[in-house]
Amino acid sequence: MTTPQRSERSAVPEAPGALLLRPIPPAVHAAFLRAPGGVAAPGGVSFLQTPAWARVKAGWQAESLGWLDERQRLVGAALVLYRQLPGSRRSFAYLPEGPGLDWADPRLERWFDPLLEHLRGTGAFAVRMGPPLAYRRWSARTLKDATGPGRRIGDVLPDLVEPLGAVVCDRLRDGGWRRCGEDGQGADAQPRLVFEVPLSGRGLDALWTGLNQEWRRNVKKAAKSGVLTGVEGPETLPAFHRLLRITERRDGFALGRDLAYYQRQYEALNAERAGAVRLYTARHQGELLAAHTLVTAPDGGRVWYQTGASADHRREVRPSNALQWRMMCDALAAGAAVYDMRGVPDDLDPGSRAHGLLRWKLGTGGDAVETVGEWELPLQGAVNKTLHRAMHAYLARR
Template identity: 65%
Template structure:
């Protein structure tokens, strides 16, 4: 599992850390030593988020090697020279260090000097986990995952949440809103498991549907950039059918596909489920280090009985396993366990893979010290709410 990132060991835990801007080679070299980092902390993500300016920063002891790093995205507040600083699913740091101020204080000094009036971070440790059996047993009217006793509580995550609160950081939003990245995700463990064991972890319905797709002649292939318009067409159908709106354009996915694969060929893949010559489903997958994410899925309204999405997901799990991934991250799920809630269907589908619901620490914000920065932060929150 990737709850805690592997970072270089420090010689002296009491020594002051410093933050400075990193060159691209320095940053890439650090990421090569930390295979648990999120793809959102790779330099390519800054090129995807083209409305933000970016900077790569690193923590180091005086004269020592880089011990932590982060991709910072800066969004300018309209009409000012001030910026909202955001480190999505980052920074890549030793979150188990009880001396948290060694990491936060130099970061805040650096961001203040860069013109930031507030900062949002996304610490990577998990907070709580529920295995599929526990979550399914708790389904019922009005039930939510937060009401259920967790299968596991991550001690690093729990301690970090307390440390952030005591320092005035606020957790963003509620269970299903407020965070730019999903607070509840679904992950299928792969490390230490054979592919047969992963297959056995699927429930009977999933195994039956994968077999059904095979018997029906569904082909699973890896597409190209030329297939993105068809993916996007299916995505709009899916959004209408399932009652959600991602708010992304075709150009966004085309840019994402281009820049992620320029950074590392195969970083973003487009999987297609084809039946009788027609693309019925299209899913995107992202790889970085020893982690793999299922990012976005789309499917047609017709011929759903041949189960192209189940076939695609099994192919993607197999490929993630072959790549040596520690886990297959199926990204966001709702916090509801109420079968009558429309959004529960997504969680039910993912539960069938036998993985775990994981509550991340979520995203945390704080304004920079000073009355002016606090006022600007409140104005920025109102601005985002209107948008």
Template identity: 65%
Template sequence: MSALLVTAAPTDHHAPAGPLRLGPVTPETYRAFLASRSGAHGPSFLQVPAWARVKDGWQHQLIGWGPESGTLTGVALVLLRPFPGTRKYFAYLPEGPVADWADPDVDGWLGPLLGHLRASGAFAVRIGPTPAYRRWHAPTVKAGTGPGRRLSDVLADEVDPLGTLVADRLRARGWRRCGGESEDGADAQPRHVFQVPLTGRTPDDLWTGLNQEWRRNVRKARKSGVEITVGSAADLPEFYRLLRVTEERDGFRLGRSLAYYERQYAVLNAEHPGRMKLYLARHEGEVLAAHTMITVGGRVWYQTGASADHRREVRPSNALQWRMMLDAQALGADVYDLRGVPSTLDPGDRAHGLLRWKLGTGGQVVETLGEWETPMQGTANQALYRAFQAYLARR
């Protein structure tokens, strides 16, 4: 832990008297800590050092902490967005910090972390605690589908006691859940995600886990001659062209440029070769669908998907996802994460189609704790925070 530069004493009345070293760490030290925490509950790709270089317009810090004995116990990639006309920052830890949320002495590191960020000029902090809150298995979600129905109307198969405990701890310390307790929240990252567990499963297990429609569509793609390949940076313009087609068809805009995806691909793979891959589905020589995949430790994410408007009957997207699931399993991943899903269970809602499609993989809907915010102490910080909230509301 020699890379830790700042010694921070606990900064609130909950914190213990024991000393804690907290401060900037080198990317090498940071990555070594992440490597020690791989697995199904390992770090998000949004907390790897390279992600700071993906986010244009943000400054950043890599922070680590631990006892004076020298062993790191937690790290955080902090993105800093300057407030115009000031030297103050909004501090954002997407799906972080990477820490032991089960530690009963959360204040022992969370207090010093806030103190460090306040000293760095942060007027407010947003975090994304990593414990899950609730889980619904695919059959449960399917059985609960109906007009006007939402996930909150269906009894969860699992409630994570750690997630409940962390939420209670944050509320008790004045943190506010973004969007309040509304089901969809106001988070920058999806509150509900869809995950396929891979631990201990064979390709045959994954195949039988697909529903009948998915198996039929994968077979149809294979019979129609759909070919799946792993592309390169040179294929990103074609991916982006299909993404724009998809946005127009499905009525959404991610607001990202081709340069964004080119930068993401370059910096993630420079940090760890193969971290980001681009999968292509071709039929009769034409690329009909393209999906991106990101790997960190024992977790694999399907990040962004794009497809053409024509020849959809050959099911290129199903073929892509099946290949990506198989590759994730072959890598030894513990979980394949298909990222966000809506909370609506109403088949009449347009958004429900995305959930229905992902349900076919046989995984589970996971409700995360969502994102939480707190303003820093001080009248000026409180005023900046209110102004920042008004700005977000206008957006």
């Protein structure tokens, strides 16, 4: 995949402790992400930072970048997506849930300086990134006790503030970055508030007792009703997509993703690493009632429940509960440390429609986690700030 033109850099870091940034082949990038300890960030690496993700994102150019130390060892990596602003030769650079670097390094500038210089050389007028770090956490119990009319998660004192996430936020602000959603910046492209079920150090019994009574009852009901769960291949993606359209109409949202998007994702991520994406299904009397996609991190440490779809009928046999339980059990058996259920609304008002999704995920006994979020930086002065605003308007229309 082609990338914007860039300026050449020296082949050796210029000072002790300095890092060299250079383009790397996608195969080298993918191997680095799979290697144990390859990425130092506590959150590991997201599937959105894999080279394969570039083949999913139609309309974006992409390149893999790597940081090398003074011994020419690869110590960090990033997937950068570029979106050209219509009518301009300039582009917007985006690092979704990345980059993968040592966020605990007290000298973050030695990572950022060569990255920003490189992006300026490509003609990028602004950059957005999403450090893969947690900022605040709330347990299911804390949020259940705080539920009430007009209440939101942000109103509740968190159970834990992650020190590294808090420090990184401060350092980014000091460096001129602005968090999306603040000071007129655009909204996050990825969910800032997610839901995680911890798996590390737990057995199957602990995972089961972590579910609330309603969840346990529904999983048992699905089994008694004869719901069968399984993993199916890409031939079931069209049926999954039809169920997704039903789910969108029923629940009042629109992802705006066609069948080809899910087919590209399935093909690209699995071509890079077998089993990276799996399609889980729940059938009752042979009929497909629910289908969910599960994505596994390159190092296997985290799995994501990415997209769920279900039928409008036979909901009383609880196919989605059965499917989630199967997916969590498989993630636990595979040695994953976290089962990530992706985004949740921050609405604690039981009378609101949005609260239903949060309530459903709270039943798994996990934690609501506010991530550090996405941050942006204009790269070359006032002209680029104008282009930055134009890009925000363009992306909002899309």
